[in-house]
Amino acid sequence: TCSAAGRGTVVIGLAADSGCGKTTFMRRLTSVFGGEAEPPRGSNPDSNTLISDAATVICLDDYHSLDRTGRKEKGVTALHPRANDFDLMYRQVKAIKEGRAVEKPIYNHATGLLDPPELIIPPKILVLEGLHPMYDERVRGLLDFSIYLDVSNEVKFAWKIQRDMAERGHSLESIKASIEARKPDFDAYIDPQKQHADAVIEVLPTRLIPDDDEGKVQRVKLIMKEGVKHFAPAYLFDEGSTISWVPCGRKLSCSYPGIKFAYFPDTYFAREVSVLEMDGKFDKLDELIYVESHLRNLSTKYYREVTQQMLKHADFPGSNNGTGLFQTIVGLKIRHLYEQIVAERAASPALAAVA
Ligand code: ADP
Numbered sequence: 236t237c238s239a240a241g242r243g244t245v246v247i248g249l250a251a252d253s254g255c256g257k258t259t260f261m262r263r264l265t266s267v268f269g270g271e272a273e274p275p276r277g278s279n280p281d282s283n284t285l286i287s288d289a290a291t292v293i294c295l296d297d298y299h300s301l302d303r304t305g306r307k308e309k310g311v312t313a314l315h316p317r318a319n320d321f322d323l324m325y326r327q328v329k330a331i332k333e334g335r336a337v338e339k340p341i342y343n344h345a346t347g348l349l350d351p352p353e354l355i356i357p358p359k360i361l362v363l364e365g366l367h368p369m370y371d372e373r374v375r376g377l378l379d380f381s382i383y384l385d386v387s388n389e390v391k392f393a394w395k396i397q398r399d400m401a402e403r404g405h406s407l408e409s410i411k412a413s414i415e416a417r418k419p420d421f422d423a424y425i426d427p428q429k430q431h432a433d434a435v436i437e438v439l440p441t442r443l444i445p446d447d448d449e450g451k452v453q454r455v456k457l458i459m460k461e462g463v464k465h466f467a468p469a470y471l472f473d474e475g476s477t478i479s480w481v482p483c484g485r486k487l488s489c490s491y492p493g494i495k496f497a498y499f500p501d502t503y504f505a506r507e508v509s510v511l512e513m514d515g516k517f518d519k520l521d522e523l524i525y526v527e528s529h530l531r532n533l534s535t536k537y538y539r540e541v542t543q544q545m546l547k548h549a550d551f552p553g554s555n556n557g558t559g560l561f562q563t564i565v566g567l568k569i570r571h572l573y574e575q576i577v578a579e580r581a582a583s584p585a586l587a588a589v590a
């Protein structure tokens with residue numbers, strides 16, 4: 236058989252629209268594995284790759300088959316499958332999984348052109364982040380774990396305004412227009428991937444403030460598929476129960492509008508899932524230990540690890556709410572998954588030799 240454990244590199248897929256927090260998530264993930272992720276040494280400064288001791292993160296934009304001009308000529312967006320080379324993506328990810336280095340193209344975001352390729356040596360963990368890690372069935376079959384960041388339109392819009400207006404000088408109208416122009420392809424090719432994800436982080440408008448239109452507070456759901464090998468969903472208090480929890484009071488400071496947690500079983504695209512939900516934001520991040528101590532199955536290695544990770548990256552976007560908390564938990568889960576695969580491989584050398 237060709238089980239994941241029989242091969243070298245463990246492959247993780249992270250899908251989301253651009254501007255939905257993939258880069259931030261990757262920084263949290265590589266931090267959980269220890270060590271900062273950096274661009275490849277002596278590389279093209281426009282390389283999109285990040286390398287740390289444990290993991291190599293590649294951006295799937297590098298598999299654009301049409302460059303910016305090509306997309307314009309053909310009238311397709313970067314989200315359209317026609318603008319992407321899934322055959323090459325499949326061949327190269329498969330080669331890496333089998334222990335062979337590849338010459339991966341580089342999509343240069345500054346010029347909109349394809350640059351000469353860079354060498355990717357098989358790492359312990361390969362993360363495929365981008366628009367389409369779960370789109371192609373063959374590539375999907377190579378993933379040992381997959382995550383979809385599902386940022387609702389309302390929140391996506393608020394974040395984009397924040398970034399593109401403040402940092403890139405775009406107008407409100409142009410931001411609206413660019414979101415609208417991408418929407419049909421987003422709905423057709425990106426969004427449907429979430430049904431294949433092992434974990435989904437959903438970011439929704441808060442329910443704590445009636446008719447909130449500021450978008451400063453979010454309700455975040457961590458949707459975890461049941462029955463995924465090497466992945467045991469985290470839970471609150473009692474596994475399998477339905478729980479609603481307002482931790483505010485003596486041990487947790489909550490200013491308006493407060494914090495509300497929930498934990499419940501659900502179905503997601505006809506699959507059984509467990510859901511953890513957090514609405515609101517933390518006032519004092521060091522008090523997070525109070526919440527952490529009530530969560531179970533976190534795959535931490537020591538007391539307070541979640542809180543410590545969150546404090547370490549307090550300056551990352553989303554550190555005071557469920558986006559940061561759940562990204563951190565998923566990072567710990569991926570570390571645990573990786574360690575289980577390695578342990579399994581060590582226990583059956585015959586299987587490892589198949590690679
Ligand atoms: P991507 O890699 O998917 O394009 P980034 O991680 O670079 O996304 O995030 C893009 C921008 O979106 C950030 O600069 C920030 O403004 C905003 N953002 C991302 N994640 C969050 C979050 N959890 N909370 C608030 N804003 C966020």
Ligand code: G6P
Pocket residue numbers: 252253296299303306312313314347366
């Ligand atoms: C990358 C991003 C896309 C973005 C594109 C810009 O591929 O991942 O999300 O849309 O660049 O494309 P454009 O055709 O506007 O240059």
